[in-house]
Amino acid sequence: MIYYNIYVQIYKNERGRAKRLRPLYPGTDMKRMLRKFRFYFAMCSAKACAAGLKLLGRRASYLPGLVAVTLCKDFIGYLQKPETLICVTGTNGKTTTSNLLNTVFSHIGQTVTNNSYGSNVQAGVANALLLNSTFSGKHKNKVAVLEVDERSSPHIFPFMAPDYLLCNNIMRDSMKRNAHTEFISFIISSALPAGTKVILNADDLICAGLAPRCEDRTYFGVAAERPAGDPPAHVRDMVYCPKCGAPLKPEYIRFRHIGRYTCTACDLKSPEPDFCVTDINRGTHTFTVTAEDGDHTLRLINDNITNIYNLCGAVAVLRRCGVSWDEIRGALAEGELVQTRYEEVTAGKLHITRILAKGQNPVAVSGVLSYTVTCPGDKKCLLLIIDDKEDNIHNSESTCWLYDVDYSPLRDPSVDCIIFAGPRCKDQVLRAAMSGIDLSKVLTTDTVKNSAMLVDTEKYQDIYLLFENYWLDDALAEEKLLIERGEQGK
Amino acid sequence: MTIEFLFPEVCNLFGDVQNVEYLHQCAPSATVIRTALTETPYFVSETPDVLYMGSMSEHTQRRVIEKLLPLKERLGELIDNGTVILLTGNAGEVLMKHISYVTEEIETDALGLLDLTVKTDWFARYNGKVLGTFENMKMVGFRSQFSMVYGDNTRSYFIKTERGIGINKESSLEGVRKNNLFVTALLGPILPNNPPFTEYLLSLAGTPAPAAFRPQAMAAYEQRLKEFGDSSTEF
Numbered sequence: 001m002i003y004y005n006i007y008v009q010i011y012k013n014e015r016g017r018a019k020r021l022r023p024l025y026p027g028t029d030m031k032r033m034l035r036k037f038r039f040y041f042a043m044c045s046a047k048a049c050a051a052g053l054k055l056l057g058r059r060a061s062y063l064p065g066l067v068a069v070t071l072c073k074d075f076i077g078y079l080q081k082p083e084t085l086i087c088v089t090g091t092n093g094k095t096t097t098s099n100l101l102n103t104v105f106s107h108i109g110q111t112v113t114n115n116s117y118g119s120n121v122q123a124g125v126a127n128a129l130l131l132n133s134t135f136s137g138k139h140k141n142k143v144a145v146l147e148v149d150e151r152s153s154p155h156i157f158p159f160m161a162p163d164y165l166l167c168n169n170i171m172r173d174s175m176k177r178n179a180h181t182e183f184i185s186f187i188i189s190s191a192l193p194a195g196t197k198v199i200l201n202a203d204d205l206i207c208a209g210l211a212p213r214c215e216d217r218t219y220f221g222v223a224a225e226r227p228a229g230d231p232p233a234h235v236r237d238m239v240y241c242p243k244c245g246a247p248l249k250p251e252y253i254r255f256r257h258i259g260r261y262t263c264t265a266c267d268l269k270s271p272e273p274d275f276c277v278t279d280i281n282r283g284t285h286t287f288t289v290t291a292e293d294g295d296h297t298l299r300l301i302n303d304n305i306t307n308i309y310n311l312c313g314a315v316a317v318l319r320r321c322g323v324s325w326d327e328i329r330g331a332l333a334e335g336e337l338v339q340t341r342y343e344e345v346t347a348g349k350l351h352i353t354r355i356l357a358k359g360q361n362p363v364a365v366s367g368v369l370s371y372t373v374t375c376p377g378d379k380k381c382l383l384l385i386i387d388d389k390e391d392n393i394h395n396s397e398s399t400c401w402l403y404d405v406d407y408s409p410l411r412d413p414s415v416d417c418i419i420f421a422g423p424r425c426k427d428q429v430l431r432a433a434m435s436g437i438d439l440s441k442v443l444t445t446d447t448v449k450n451s452a453m454l455v456d457t458e459k460y461q462d463i464y465l466l467f468e469n470y471w472l473d474d475a476l477a478e479e480k481l482l483i484e485r486g487e488q489g490k
Numbered sequence: 491m492t493i494e495f496l497f498p499e500v501c502n503l504f505g506d507v508q509n510v511e512y513l514h515q516c517a518p519s520a521t522v523i524r525t526a527l528t529e530t531p532y533f534v535s536e537t538p539d540v541l542y543m544g545s546m547s548e549h550t551q552r553r554v555i556e557k558l559l560p561l562k563e564r565l566g567e568l569i570d571n572g573t574v575i576l577l578t579g580n581a582g583e584v585l586m587k588h589i590s591y592v593t594e595e596i597e598t599d600a601l602g603l604l605d606l607t608v609k610t611d612w613f614a615r616y617n618g619k620v621l622g623t624f625e626n627m628k629m630v631g632f633r634s635q636f637s638m639v640y641g642d643n644t645r646s647y648f649i650k651t652e653r654g655i656g657i658n659k660e661s662s663l664e665g666v667r668k669n670n671l672f673v674t675a676l677l678g679p680i681l682p683n684n685p686p687f688t689e690y691l692l693s694l695a696g697t698p699a700p701a702a703f704r705p706q707a708m709a710a711y712e713q714r715l716k717e718f719g720d721s722s723t724e725f
Contacts, residue, residue, distance in 0.1 A: 175504045175634045175678075176617040182547045183612060183636075235507060239499045240527070245553070247528060362505075395724045396619065396717035398632040400678025403505025426710040430682060433703040434512060 039078040042071035043137065046130050061118040065127025076122070077159030079129050079137045082113060082144040085160065086317060089148045089188060090168035090207065091178075092364050093310040094120065097168060098147040100301075100314040100335060104323060105143050107331035113144035120147040122155040129160075143321075150184045151177055154191040161193040165214075166317050168310060170206040171256060172237060174360040175400060181206050181237045199316045201309060202273040203258050205238045205248070220316040221273030222308055224280045224287070227252050231259070234366070234406060243268045254305065255370070256363055275316040277308055289315055296325045299332045302342065304371045345479065347486030351376070352463045354479050359388045359468035362404035368466055369405070373412040377462025380415050381455050383478065385448050387422035389470040399427045407435035417460060419443045421451035422471075452478040457485050491520040491697040494538035496531060497546075497554060498524045504634065505678040506544025506578050512681045513540065515702035516692055527557060534564055537573060539695040545579025545677045548591055548610060548636070555584050555600050562601045569603065574695045575671040578680055580637055582666065582673030583608045589637075604666055604673070606641035606657070619725050620654035620664055620676055621718040627686045630714045631676030639675070648674050653718060653725050670694055685711055 046068035050060040068075045088098045098116060105112045115128035125146050132140045148156055150170075157165075167188065170181050178184050185206055192198070192211040201207040202219035231253035238257040241248055246265030253259035262269040279288035280300065287300045289312060301311065311332075318328050341356040353375065358364040365386060372382065391397040402424070410418055410432065418441055420428035425444035432442055445451050448471060455463055463482060467475035495510045514522050520539075523532045533541055546554060558565065565585070569575065583589055585603040590596075593612035600608070616638070620631045629649050639657035647656070648665030656663040657675070665674035672691075674680065681688045685701035685708055692699050701707050717723050 172503075176615070179612075179615060179634070179636065180503055180547045182549055186612070235502045236499070394722050396714060398617075398619070398634070398678070399683070400505045400632055400634075403508040403679045403682070426706070426713050430703055430706040430710050433706050434508065434515060434682065439706075 035072065035074065036078070038072040039075060039137070040135075042068045042075050043130065043133075043135055045071055046126075047135065050131060059117060060127070060131060062124055062127055064130060065118070065123040065125070068126045068130055069123050074159055075126050076129060076156060079133055079160065080139045081160055082132075082139045083142040084144070084164070084321060085162050086143070086145045086164045086166065086321070087148045087157070087162035088145065088166045088168070088317075089150050089153060090166075090201075091150070091171040091173045091184070092358070092361070092367070093168040093306060093313070094147045094149075096307060096341065097166060097310045097314050098145050100311065100332075101145045101317060103335045104314070104318055104328055104331040105145065107334070108323065108327045110143050111141045113139070113141045113146075115146055120149040121152040125152070125156050150188055153188050157191040157193065157196075162196050164197050164199060164317055164320060165192060165211075166199045166313050167201065167207050167210055168313050169201050169204045169258070170210070170237075171204075171363040172235075172361075172404060173363070176360070176398065185210060197320065199313060199320060200271075201258075201313065202271045202276075203254070203260060203309070205242070205257065205261055205270055208271050209242055217271075218275070218316055218320055219271045219273045220275040220309075220312045221270075222254075222277040222305070222312060223273075223290075224277050225305075227254055227259075232406075235404065241266060241268050255367065275312055275319065277312050280308060287311065291319065293325075296329070298329055299335075301332065301335055304367070306367050306371075343479075345483060347483040348489055349461050350457060350463060350482060350486030351461060352465065352479060352482050352486070354465040354467065354475060356469060357384070357386050357466040359386050359470070360391075360401050362401050362406075365466075366406040366409075369407065369409040372464050372466065373409045373414055375462075375464065378414050379460060380462045380464060381417040381419070381460035382410070382415060382464045382466060383419045383421060383451060383455060384428070385421050385451065385465070385467045385471045385475055385478070387424040387428075388468065392423040397424055399424055399431075402427060402431045405431070407432060407437060410435065410437050415441070417441055417443065417456070419445070419451060419454050421445050421448050421454075448474045448478070450478075450481070452481040452485070455482065455485075457482070491517050491539045491695055492523065492532070492536070493520055493540040493542065494523045494525060494532045496525055496541065496543040497527045497550075497557075498544075499526055500550045501544045501546040501554070501581060503545040503547070503677070504579060508679050509544065509576070509578065509681045510542055512679070512688065512702060513542075513692070516688060516699050517697045520697065527553060531561065533568060533573075534561060537568065537571070539574060539697070540691070541568065541573060541575040543577050543581040543584075545581060548594065548612075551580060551584060551589070552596070552598055554581075555589075555598060558584060558601055562603065565601065566603050569668055569671045572670045574691060576680075576691065577671075577673045579675065579677035580610075580635060582675075583637060583639065585671075585673065586639065586641075604646075604668070606639050606643065606666070608637050608639050610637040612636055616655075616659075618654050619718060619723075620649065620651055621715075621725075622649035622651040622654070622664060624649050624667075624687065625690070627684070627690065628715055629676075629684055629687060630711070630718050631674070631680050631683060632678055633675050634677065635675055637675075648672055649676075682707055683711065683714065 197216040202221035241263040251260035647663035
């Protein structure tokens with residue numbers, strides 16, 4: 001069955017033809033020669049920058065790449081590709097999945113080029129590649145795993161075609177950058193070369209329809225713990241068939257538009273996953289992936305449903321790259337989620353869990369709220385630091401995204417105290433009130449610093465600290481404060 | 491009071507849905523009719539007290555135009571009769587004359603009820619804020635858009651901006667007001683963010699009531715007014 005990309009479909013319907021983006025910097029042969037010179041100049045400058053940063057004892061995680069792409073906009077196109085280039089994109093789970101892939105490849109003895117310490121935009125990708133290349137642009141490692149920001153894909157994919165592209169999902173994200181899912185789907189699809197092997201989420205019909213001209217397609221999904229009853233009352237980004245426009249009939253919906261569908265009018269339906277999670281055992285912390293060669297039980301690093309999708313996507317990529325099940329099993333047995341994203345600490349009688357909740361990303365925050373209420377503790381205290389940090393410095397953050405977040409999990413009886421910390425705490429209170437949350441449970445502070453002091457550690461032992469990415473250092477400081485209070489019994 | 495929410499399953503980007511939820515919380519006895527794109531709108535045979543439509547994708551916008559074109563005369567009648575209509579984000583563009591989708595190379599005639607044209611470019615996203623005045627009320631809001639509106643709204647604007655742009659980057663007059671039709675590029679929670687305007691709208695719709703959670707809404711509104719009025723705040 002052919003799965004049509006929604007944009008190609010739009011064009012076919014309304015324009016009678018498909019369209020893709022052109023590379024950003026086409027040119028004549030003469031211009032190309034000049035650019036070749038520019039590339040070497042950019043490479044030398046970037047390498048010098050990296051050396052300088054090393055001398056200063058600083059990590060060269062972004063700046064050399066920025067120098068390179070500033071001096072030579074198609075810098076990436078001049079670099080030699082590693083033998084296997086894997087790119088990971090999508091709205092949520094890019095970092096987690098990229099790190100999992102790095103872990104497994106490292107475990108089997110591969111030195112992997114990656115941008116896990118850098119940025120996932122064009123400069124970050126260029127940075128990772130150039131640091132692992134010679135002056136002439138020859139790549140040193142056999143494998144590269146690069147996390148690619150969806151918006152940056154037109155600046156990367158046309159210049160260096162990935163061998164494999166994993167897309168975890170296409171969801172609502174920052175409205176300022178990502179607008180809506182149709183736009184993001186168009187951006188990725190238009191930029192991706194036809195020869196790339198795509199590994200897509202079968203349970204996300206938007207993601208599953210990406211890049212229809214890429215014929216080598218692998219799907220992954222989760223069949224275990226199939227939701228029963230009425231679908232959640234979330235806003236969905238896929239209601240009508242991308243092929244014919246008729247209403248889609250959900251077989252079931254997990255959250256947002258993630259689920260299984262058939263079209264009520266044409267033959268479109270969710271693709272069958274080639275790698276499918278058919279069992280989740282939270283007691284033994286294992287999950288089973290069913291593939292064409294049978295069932296394979298692996299260690300469940302984290303039982304959040306979004307991370308189960310991430311795990312399955314990573315497994316699908318690894319298998320497509322020829323990594324054996326035993327090698328995957330061995331690596332996952334030792335792997336952990338990156339501590340900056342998730343950490344559990346026990347301090348005295350306090351059990352503190354710190355979870356990343358990406359700000360400006362309503363789906364990610366909704367998912368974390370839903371997950372948190374299922375976590376241990378029948379009297380939880382939640383400290384939410386989810387405002388955007390940068391957008392509140394000489395600025396006033398757009399709070400539209402808060403109105404796309406599903407706050408209803410916070411009505412759960414196990415949530416006894418909610419602390420909104422940050423400059424938008426007044427907006428958070430209004431949003432909480434509109435969501436039917438008992439405001440007597442809510443505390444606020446417009447500064448993040450010392451917000452952990454609002455936690456009544458005598459009353460609450462299960463404390464969940466949900467933080468926005470850019471507040472990491474501040475969240476760690478609040479976590480430390482909670483640990484100290486726990487250890488001192490205060 | 492009857493509130494008709496047009497096409498909530500697709501016109502729901504950027505938190506716009508919560509405008510209807512908030513109105514309902516202000517007037518709990520109101521009936522909310524949610525009309526899907528595949529259904530016949532309530533306004534065809536009845537007159538709602540409030541008609542609302544929110545932000546949508548460009549593809550959806552073309553489907554909405556296709557859906558509403560046969561109902562153009564009835565919509566014009568509702569506008570002329572003073573029905574309260576609030577269209578946020580790019581929803582109001584469907585009432586304009588013509589939309590040019592530059593990236594997709596598509597030209598579409600819209601309903602033509604407003605003498606304005608639209609240019610939409612996927613590679614020219616504009617993000618901004620608006621601080622302005624409507625009938626002595628301070629208005630605050632956010633915008634994130636691919637489109638700009640062109641034409642003369644000097645006699646029919648909705649908000650006179652103090653900071654931020656109007657219908658396009660050269661304009662300081664935002665949106666359109668025609669009788670009780672309010673068209674604005676401001677998106678997301680325009681009603682929770684502007685409790686005085688919400689109360690004004692409720693009165694227009696014949697159901698005067700205080701804004702829901704008024705103390706909390708006013709606290710957030712006043713903080714935003716202060717921040718937007720601060721010259722160091724980026725727009």
